[in-house]
Amino acid sequence: MNTVKADRNRSVVVKIAVIVAVISVGLVALLFASVNIVQKKQMGDADKDITRLTEELKGIPDIEHILTIQNQLKSLSSLHQSKHVASRIFGYLPQVTPANVTISSINLDLSTNTMTISGTAASQLAVNTFVDTLKFTKYKIGEKGQEVTAFPTVTESSFTLGSQSASYSLSVSFDANLFANNLKDDSGSSQAPTLVVPKLTTTHATSGDPNDVLFEEQAE
Template identity: 40%
Template sequence: MTQLNLLPDVKMEYLKTQRSRRLVSGVSLLASAVAITLLVILLTVGGLQKHHLSDLNKDISSDTAKLQSKPDINKILTVQNQLQSLTGLHSTKPATSRLFDYLNSVTPVNVSISSFTLDLTKQSIEITGISDSLSSVNTYIDTLKFTTYTTKDNSTATKAFNNVVLSSFSLTGGGQNPANAAAYSATLSYDPVIFDITKTVKLLVPKKTTTRSDLTNASDLFQASSSQSSSPTAGSR
């Protein structure tokens, strides 16, 4: 069967143009509808946000007024701030409870302490005491000089005490007690890390020294010198 196109070319172009117009119009209407929808959504969200912010401001104003109406509110807030700072203060205070363990570790068994002064501000120590001989005193001084420490975070041995000086010594004769034959005074400074409460410190004492921590029946660490009263003294500032 033979088909003949009886429509003239002009008519065909017209129909094609009409279809294109309808397509463009449909797309334009769809785009306009989408734009209007987005605009409505944005306006709605903006209105809701403004309303929500307004409610929040009202709540803040109401809560502020309630707090301000409470008696002594400034004192309460001050106490709360101080309580919050306690954790920080605790982490910076020195662990002076380690002191007696350190002294037992570094003090030879035949050396006693009559007076002990710890200056946390200058990070210095002053020690006076008695011993059975000047040789034991020298051993004590050398022990302090060569004692090191390590921490849980740092295994490198570091000197625990510096500027160790035997400031004075004398022979007392000991009287009826040979253990009091020599008196001494020493000054030194310490590394603040050994009293850092946030650090786990291990003191390393030279093995050639027999200290009180090595013996189960060591004599008292603190003893009064012959020129002092019978009760031991220890100072700390």
């Protein structure tokens, strides 16, 4: 009697298990179909939207020119930051040129970070002082910035000693930061380089003479 009852219970359990399995398989199939159909529909709708918007953009007159101008406007800021400030040379030279030295020509090459300075001086000693002043001049960015050599190499490319004065020509290399436009100090504030000039002699910037002339007038 107990054996018959146990067999009956086992049969019921098996039937229930089969029914649950069938229902689970059905739910998985339904879920897969639902997800598959929904995803395909969403992807299809997205493709239609992309096609529609693409056609609308193509219909805008001069769209290529508009996009080109927008890209150019976006690049203006970076171009401005990367450009050089060549006019700083007119602030640097009075600080490093001895008072008894004048300049007749400057050739500044920002692509190679070099320049040629030519002019006249009262004596060979004055030219030598000019060379040494350039060599030992440093610069810094901000009050607490590290001092860096401003003019790494200074070479006297020509020299002529006359009866009353000397003519010279110097080939000078400079640190690119002297003319850079995107410099910042330790606090993140935009700063221009400041020269730290050795006090080897009186320069045009420190002479205090209102009649002091740094640049020679060119003969016409």
